[in-house]
Amino acid sequence: xxxxxxxxxxxxxxxxxxxxxxxxxxxxxxxxxxxxxxxxxxxxxxxxxxxxxxxxxxxxxxxxxxxxxxxxxxxxxxxxxxxxxxxxxxxxxxxxxxxxxxxxxxxxxxxxxxxxxxxxxxxxxxxxxxxxxxxxxxxxxxxxxxxxxxxxxxxxxxxxxxxxxxxxxxxxxxxxxxxxxxxxxxxxxxxxxxxxxxxxxxxxxxxxxxxxxxxxxxxxxxxxxxxxxxxxxxxxxxxxxxxxxxxxxxxxxxxxxxxxxxxxxxxxxxxxxxxxxxxxxxxxxxxxxxxxxxxxxxxxxxxxxxxxxxxxxxxxxxxxxxxxxxxxxxxxxxxxxxxxxxxxxxxxxxxxxxxxxxxxxxxxxxxxxxxxxxxxxxxxxxxxxxxxxxxxxxxxxx
Amino acid sequence: xxxxxxxxxxxxxxxxxxxxxxxxxxxxxxxxxxxxxxxxxxxxxxxxxxxxxxxxxxxxxxxxxxxxxxxxxxxxxxxxxxxxxxxxxxxxxxxxxxxxxxxxxxxxxxxxxxxxxxxxxxxxxxxxxxxxxxxxxxxxxxxxxxxxxxxxxxxxxxxxxxxxxxxxxxxxxxxxxxxxxxxxxxxxxxxxxxxxxxxxxxxxxxxxxxxxxxxxxxxxxxxxxxxxxxxxxxxxxxxxxxxxxxxxxxxxxxxxxxxxxxxxxxxxxxxxxxxxxxxxxxxxxxxxxxxxxxxxxxxxxxxxxxxxxxxxxxxxxxxxxxxxxxxxxxxxxxxxxxxxxxxxxxxxxxxxxxxxxxxxxxxxxxxxxxxxxxxxxxxxxxxxxxxxxxxxxxxxxx
Numbered sequence: 158x159x160x161x162x163x164x165x166x167x168x169x170x171x172x173x174x175x176x177x178x179x180x181x182x183x184x185x186x187x188x189x190x191x192x193x194x195x196x197x198x199x200x201x202x203x204x205x206x207x208x209x210x211x212x213x214x215x216x217x218x219x220x221x222x223x224x225x226x227x228x229x230x231x232x233x234x235x236x237x238x239x240x241x242x243x244x245x246x247x248x249x250x251x252x253x254x255x256x257x258x259x260x261x262x263x264x265x266x267x268x269x270x271x272x273x274x275x276x277x278x279x280x281x282x283x284x285x286x287x288x289x290x291x292x293x294x295x296x297x298x299x300x301x302x303x304x305x306x307x308x309x310x311x312x313x314x315x316x317x318x319x320x321x322x323x324x325x326x327x328x329x330x331x332x333x334x335x336x337x338x339x340x341x342x343x344x345x346x347x348x349x350x351x352x353x354x355x356x357x358x359x360x361x362x363x364x365x366x367x368x369x370x371x372x373x374x375x376x377x378x379x380x381x382x383x384x385x386x387x388x389x390x391x392x393x394x395x396x397x398x399x400x401x402x403x404x405x406x407x408x409x410x411x412x413x414x415x416x417x418x419x420x421x422x423x424x425x426x427x428x429x430x431x432x433x434x435x436x437x438x439x440x441x442x443x444x445x446x447x448x449x450x451x452x453x454x455x456x457x458x459x460x461x462x463x464x465x466x467x468x469x470x471x472x473x474x475x476x477x478x479x480x481x482x483x484x485x486x487x488x489x490x491x492x493x494x495x496x497x498x499x500x501x502x503x504x505x506x507x508x509x510x511x512x513x514x515x516x517x518x519x520x521x522x523x524x525x526x527x528x529x530x531x532x533x534x535x536x537x538x539x540x541x542x543x544x545x546x547x548x549x550x551x552x553x554x555x
Numbered sequence: 556x557x558x559x560x561x562x563x564x565x566x567x568x569x570x571x572x573x574x575x576x577x578x579x580x581x582x583x584x585x586x587x588x589x590x591x592x593x594x595x596x597x598x599x600x601x602x603x604x605x606x607x608x609x610x611x612x613x614x615x616x617x618x619x620x621x622x623x624x625x626x627x628x629x630x631x632x633x634x635x636x637x638x639x640x641x642x643x644x645x646x647x648x649x650x651x652x653x654x655x656x657x658x659x660x661x662x663x664x665x666x667x668x669x670x671x672x673x674x675x676x677x678x679x680x681x682x683x684x685x686x687x688x689x690x691x692x693x694x695x696x697x698x699x700x701x702x703x704x705x706x707x708x709x710x711x712x713x714x715x716x717x718x719x720x721x722x723x724x725x726x727x728x729x730x731x732x733x734x735x736x737x738x739x740x741x742x743x744x745x746x747x748x749x750x751x752x753x754x755x756x757x758x759x760x761x762x763x764x765x766x767x768x769x770x771x772x773x774x775x776x777x778x779x780x781x782x783x784x785x786x787x788x789x790x791x792x793x794x795x796x797x798x799x800x801x802x803x804x805x806x807x808x809x810x811x812x813x814x815x816x817x818x819x820x821x822x823x824x825x826x827x828x829x830x831x832x833x834x835x836x837x838x839x840x841x842x843x844x845x846x847x848x849x850x851x852x853x854x855x856x857x858x859x860x861x862x863x864x865x866x867x868x869x870x871x872x873x874x875x876x877x878x879x880x881x882x883x884x885x886x887x888x889x890x891x892x893x894x895x896x897x898x899x900x901x902x903x904x905x906x907x908x909x910x911x912x913x914x915x916x917x918x919x920x921x922x923x924x925x926x927x928x929x930x931x932x933x934x935x936x937x938x939x940x941x942x943x944x945x946x947x948x949x950x951x952x953x
Contacts, residue, residue: 247950248947248952249948257952442840443840478844549849
């Protein structure tokens with residue numbers, strides 16, 4: 158299984174690619190030399206499929222081409238799947254909405270789900286699921302193949318489905334909060350290949366609905382001056398059920414969407430991050446903590462509410478860290494326990510290779526058959542936190 | 556005032572300096588080219604004193620020469636003031652003491668005061684106070700001249716006094732906790748020029764005592780196996796009075812000292828840092844938060860103690876940040892209000908220049924005469940936090 162044919166590398170046709178991307182050949186050559194633009198795969202992940210060598214990804218933003226964009230080359234013609242644009246965040250909802258959306262009358266509010274962002278598209282004869290960085294996740298690709306009816310891509314080979322993979326069988330952000338048994342794909346955007354131009358919210362919900370796709374929850378369209386209060390109400394309700402937050406959109410999708418999240422979601426992120434305190438980027442902690450400060454000011458909290466927020470923040474940081482230190486002191490290794498559920502056993506080693514390539518140290522359990530699928534438990538080891546904690550327990554100095 | 560003579564730059568005599576520093580001329584030249592070794596001053600801070608051009612500092616650690624080391628060149632001979640060595644931290648006191656001091660029988664414990672570290676030495680005909688980075692702080696230099704009897708340096712021109720400048724008239728870390736009216740210098744080390752070799756603790760306390768210098772509090776010398784409990788007791792007592800912590804030393808000063816701090820001091824640092832949340836390095840937050848986790852584990856805290864610690868941590872982070880956001884929203888600028896107390900009015904513009912050179916944006920108040928001295932209030936503006944907060948309040952996105 159996972160044989161893959163080792164074929165000679167297909168070189169990017171620099172002359173025509175530079176023309177297609179509207180940049181100079183010299184510039185494009187520089188990107189290839191510095192591996193900012195590079196082949197996604199060295200060898201095919203799928204037996205008998207050789208198109209892998211025609212797929213290239215942008216590891217950084219270049220001119221107007223976003224980080225994570227994917228270029229497909231076929232006989233001198235090209236397709237481009239644009240990287241998913243960064244969604245900026247409102248820190249104070251009221252002034253942010255009024256300033257950012259000042260030229261439109263209403264904003265649409267949809268749920269920001271807590272899973273991982275994938276773009277699914279038909280390319281090189283296959284439906285592939287791309288991560289934010291422009292890699293093809295073999296697990297997400299298998300799941301997308303199961304979850305999304307192929308006829309959408311037959312009818313619309315020029316479209317990219319953007320959505321959140323969410324649910325417990327999620328090797329990145331497993332969440333039980335959505336009442337999903339395994340993993341599901343929630344559409345939040347449909348965009349054109351090449352330009353990356355999005356469908357309007359209404360057209361997107363209509364088209365995705367036509368093919369029976371699940372979509373993120375739509376909370377309504379609000380007049381701009383009512384939106385801050387409405388969104389605050391929605392956020393408070395979402396917080397209670399531990400959901401993440403909202404994305405606020407120009408219904409026409411001309412302006413980029415912006416996001417806003419619940420305190421409970423910040424704290425849940427912190428709890429997870431501080432379990433692996435030495436593996437997580439410090440800006441991850443910092444940004445979440447700062448959000449708490451701004452939200453408290455915006456909500457004009459009284460002493461009792463503020464005290465509650467302080468306590469929750471402190472707990473979200475200290476409890477998981479203390480738990481990890483104790484575990485390591487007692488000789489255990491801390492790990493992020495996740496699982497995947499696959500239909501095809503071949504997906505397992507392919508996914509294992511993929512994680513290895515990402516530098517993730519993971520131990521795969523024995524596949525357990527459930528119906529016509531297999532559940533595989535995966536222990537993702539957080540080596541830096543394990544090592545640091547162990548060395549402190551042995552009396553090393555910081 | 557503050558005239559300073561603009562003289563031609565004295566070039567470092569590379570051949571003899573390389574010999575003195577025991578490195579190749581090529582290496583030394585490279586350090587000069589990359590400005591890792593550079594002149595401390597472009598022009599003299601003191602009228603009629605031209606030795607400034609003979610002082611060079613190391614901006615990074617190079618071979619065995621610490622960051623902040625200062626080289627003085629005079630007629631082909633040299634003096635070197637070694638940078639103050641980094642003191643490593645025990646995260647878990649018990650295993651750290653047992654491992655690190657395993658070859659000695661007793662450890663001495665002195666107070667780690669919360670001020671700023673300066674090295675004072677007689678060099679080029681003047682007593683100068685060097686910061687950790689090897690710059691000469693004009694304020695500290697004036698204060699050292701007032702606080703330290705000159706006869707020490709006449710008797711021991713080859714020695715460097717290392718100590719903490721602490722008290723309220725402190726432009727870096729003003730603290731009222733020590734019952735000091737203005738600012739005082741507390742000796743914690745005496746070292747030789749050149750080698751940087753320290754006096755033993757006993758000899759240092761004796762010598763500093765002979766000249767009437769104040770020294771950091773000595774808590775005692777403890778058998779290694781009793782030290783963790785004794786230090787825990789000391790730390791808890793210091794915490795109650797908001798002091799910072801302890802430095803644990805090999806009485807012979809052959810092993811480098813290590814440090815350990817109180818939770819209250821971590822939290823005080825966080826309160827100050829989160830007032831200026833966008834100006835402080837994220838590792839500053841992170842390291843203090845992680846210390847809280849380890850101390851809670853080491854002290855085997857029960858649920859009630861843990862809850863108290865969580866609340867204190869959360870408060871130390873959120874309250875100052877919320878206060879700053881509210882201030883900026885109300886149109887005020889947040890600033891770090893500090894003050895200096897000088898005897899010579901000339902010190903004021905010299906110190907202002909010095910802060911400017913460090914990139915600190917500060918507004919100096921009108922000097923107020925108190926006895927035979929002047930108090931100057933200084934507003935240090937934290938531009939990044941002001942700008943970021945203001946832009947969020949205006950509805951910019953993060």
